[in-house]
Amino acid sequence: MGRLDIVVTDDLGMHELAGMVGIDIWHGPEQMKKMLSAKLICNDLVREIYAALEVNNDLTVTWVEAKHSAFVKIFGKVTD
Secondary structure, three states, X not given: OOOOOEEEOOOHHHHHHHHHXXXXXXXXXXXXXXXXXXXXXXXXXXHHHHHHHHHOOOOOHHHHHHHOOOOHHHHOOOOO
16 A cells, blocks of 8 residues: 555645645544544544534634534534
8 A cells, every 4th residue: 555645634724735745634523533433432532522622712614514414423413
């Protein structure tokens, strides 16, 4: 298998830079979803991570959108 370069960040400037040099980029929720699928983390840890991000006012749009889409089994769907 060849080398796999991936940067995990929600910093859009880093996304742009990674694109310039050909490095794949994932947002934080993508990494967390992959870790959850691989059973490297559990639902409780996902809840704790979201709680910490909320307390620290670090929830980006990407994290907010992923909460009720990528992690719908944990947090449910958004109800209008």
